[in-house]
Amino acid sequence: MRIFLAEDNLGDVFLIEEALKRQSLNCEIDHYATAEEAIRAAELCGNAGAPIPDLMMLDYNLPRGNGSDILAVAGRNPKLAAVPKVIVTSFLQADELAQALELGASCLITKPVDFESFMRDVGAKIAELLRAGGEPEAATS
Amino acid sequence: MTAIRERTTLSVAAKVPPEENGRVKLLLVDDDADNLLALQAILEPLQQDLMLAQTGTDALRLCLEHDFAAILLDVRMPEMDGFETAEMIRARKKSLQTPILFVTAYRSDEQLFRGYNLGAVDFLFKPIVPEILQSKVTVFVELRRTEQLLRRKAEELERAEQRFRAVLEAAPDAMVITNQAGTIELANSRADTLFGRSREALIGRDIHSVLPAWECAEEGFPRASQQPTPEQRLIAYRDDGSPFPAEITRNSFHTPDGLLITTAIRDATDQAHAEARIQKTNLELEKRVAERTAALRYSNEALRQFAWAASHDLQEPIRTVVTYSQWLSQIMNSNLGARESKMLATIEQHASRLNQLLAGLRQYIQVSDSGLHPMTPVDCNAVVKAATWNLQAMIQESGASIECGTLPTITSLELPLVQLFQNLISNAIKYRSAEPPVVRISAQADENYWVFSVRDNGIGIDPNYFDYIFGVFRRLHVSEKSGTGIGLAICRAAAERLGGRIWVESTPGNGSTFHVSLPQ
Numbered sequence: 162m163r164i165f166l167a168e169d170n171l172g173d174v175f176l177i178e179e180a181l182k183r184q185s186l187n188c189e190i191d192h193y194a195t196a197e198e199a200i201r202a203a204e205l206c207g208n209a210g211a212p213i214p215d216l217m218m219l220d221y222n223l224p225r226g227n228g229s230d231i232l233a234v235a236g237r238n239p240k241l242a243a244v245p246k247v248i249v250t251s252f253l254q255a256d257e258l259a260q261a262l263e264l265g266a267s268c269l270i271t272k273p274v275d276f277e278s279f280m281r282d283v284g285a286k287i288a289e290l291l292r293a294g295g296e297p298e299a300a301t302s
Numbered sequence: 303m304t305a306i307r308e309r310t311t312l313s314v315a316a317k318v319p320p321e322e323n324g325r326v327k328l329l330l331v332d333d334d335a336d337n338l339l340a341l342q343a344i345l346e347p348l349q350q351d352l353m354l355a356q357t358g359t360d361a362l363r364l365c366l367e368h369d370f371a372a373i374l375l376d377v378r379m380p381e382m383d384g385f386e387t388a389e390m391i392r393a394r395k396k397s398l399q400t401p402i403l404f405v406t407a408y409r410s411d412e413q414l415f416r417g418y419n420l421g422a423v424d425f426l427f428k429p430i431v432p433e434i435l436q437s438k439v440t441v442f443v444e445l446r447r448t449e450q451l452l453r454r455k456a457e458e459l460e461r462a463e464q465r466f467r468a469v470l471e472a473a474p475d476a477m478v479i480t481n482q483a484g485t486i487e488l489a490n491s492r493a494d495t496l497f498g499r500s501r502e503a504l505i506g507r508d509i510h511s512v513l514p515a516w517e518c519a520e521e522g523f524p525r526a527s528q529q530p531t532p533e534q535r536l537i538a539y540r541d542d543g544s545p546f547p548a549e550i551t552r553n554s555f556h557t558p559d560g561l562l563i564t565t566a567i568r569d570a571t572d573q574a575h576a577e578a579r580i581q582k583t584n585l586e587l588e589k590r591v592a593e594r595t596a597a598l599r600y601s602n603e604a605l606r607q608f609a610w611a612a613s614h615d616l617q618e619p620i621r622t623v624v625t626y627s628q629w630l631s632q633i634m635n636s637n638l639g640a641r642e643s644k645m646l647a648t649i650e651q652h653a654s655r656l657n658q659l660l661a662g663l664r665q666y667i668q669v670s671d672s673g674l675h676p677m678t679p680v681d682c683n684a685v686v687k688a689a690t691w692n693l694q695a696m697i698q699e700s701g702a703s704i705e706c707g708t709l710p711t712i713t714s715l716e717l718p719l720v721q722l723f724q725n726l727i728s729n730a731i732k733y734r735s736a737e738p739p740v741v742r743i744s745a746q747a748d749e750n751y752w753v754f755s756v757r758d759n760g761i762g763i764d765p766n767y768f769d770y771i772f773g774v775f776r777r778l779h780v781s782e783k784s785g786t787g788i789g790l791a792i793c794r795a796a797a798e799r800l801g802g803r804i805w806v807e808s809t810p811g812n813g814s815t816f817h818v819s820l821p822q
Contacts, residue, residue, distance in 0.1 A: 170618055170622060172625070172626060173622065176625060176629075179629075222614070251617055251618060251621055252614060252664070274621050274624050274625065274654070274657055275624075275628065276624075276626075276628035276629045276632065277628070277632075279625055
């Protein structure tokens, strides 16, 4: 399993890794700390030997752009069409959420303040998405 | 003859103007004293002032001094006969019109012709028939009386007209009197000056030539004794064709010739200039206000964006601190001493609190900005339901009972309304007394407003702080009560954004009631 993670807060990257571990999910994480890096990576996915992730987790507010900018680029890459994309953020305004959903985000994961909730809820959601995302891809290939 | 003279003199001495005693003067002229006495006796019942003369000269003298209603003149007299006397009387302007009745014994055509030629009005033939004499003289007495009456009336009219003109001239405005069609019948000298025309040129003209928009109101005008019509601004034209703004008021009065309309006209040029200046000043003021408003709006928007970004960007590190301190305490659980545990708990507690403050601040900013959205009908029952749903955990934990009456549907905004009620309810639960909290929500119509009341049985509020509590980050209690100090500030921001206001009534130890008035 491979996760495309756009997240500027290294603390959150560490938390997500912990959550995955607690879900017993053995994942490789491709981490990008800025929107710019994530956009470049999203363009390359599936081309020139770059791997296709099983899940794209995008923070919304990032340096040099936001989650929607990455979604827009990912939407133009046919290799990423079947990959589930989620926005993972602590707070999102209604219009931002609407835009993200329009650009192909399948859902929104709100980062809980509470550590236990983070481990439980975020971990479970990722596991669910990885399961759901893997199936249609398997059917087409 | 002496006796007669005396009578004459006496009569003259009375000097009572005929107008006042209603008597007129008659002159009887005969050279024969007996004839005079006879005439006098016949005319006495008429109760007029009789004057007697025995010669033409005397008669002339009396005519100079008195104005007679009629003269009875004997034709045959020595020295100067009746015709000669009549001629002399007629020659004087004063007595030119005095009716002369000749008394004669002869009925000759020549005499009649001469008499009438000299202005005789009648002839009386001797012997005199008293009734005829009386009735003929009565005619002249009546004639004179009528004439006097007419003259008096004419004088009165003249005086009235003079008074009227004096009033017209003394008026501060130009006054123009017209008939209903607008033909000018009278104008004062201010009207001449105002229009640059002579009065004669104005009189007889159509008022529309100077005031084209002048109209005769269908419902008529107020009477002269009443308040005139309200001021009306029209364009008037001077004789040279130059226009000027005029302010007119009108009223009317009845005359035998029909209704006349008085139009008072005032040159409003100065006033119009002043108005234009005021308007210009107002426009400048408005422009400056608009500029200031734009500047304020800009800085407001900048501040809002700053507050929003700050509340948002601070959220991330704080959340991370909370999560990590929890993670650490979880891992270290068994290996930490009491001191270290307390230190870690304090970090977590304060980070959590900062997190709550930021959430409150975001809510506050959101409510403050909500005024930009259009208002729609909102069912307040559903609003309270949503608010209590959001507070489920708190309500269950505290064992609070929320009693809500039937609430109206108002034209408002749902989000700030939910936040308003949510914060009021959570405030009521937070500051509860030892008893289980009971929150009662009701609404009462008050003219164009609904006054909502949220009543609790909590600890109450000291009246000194009734205003203070609505400020941002204002708290009355230490953090154990878990307040962020922003809940009531959100309520106030919401109430004000929704065009209403909020206030509180409370007795410490006896609960509080928060009232919110909102437009219907």
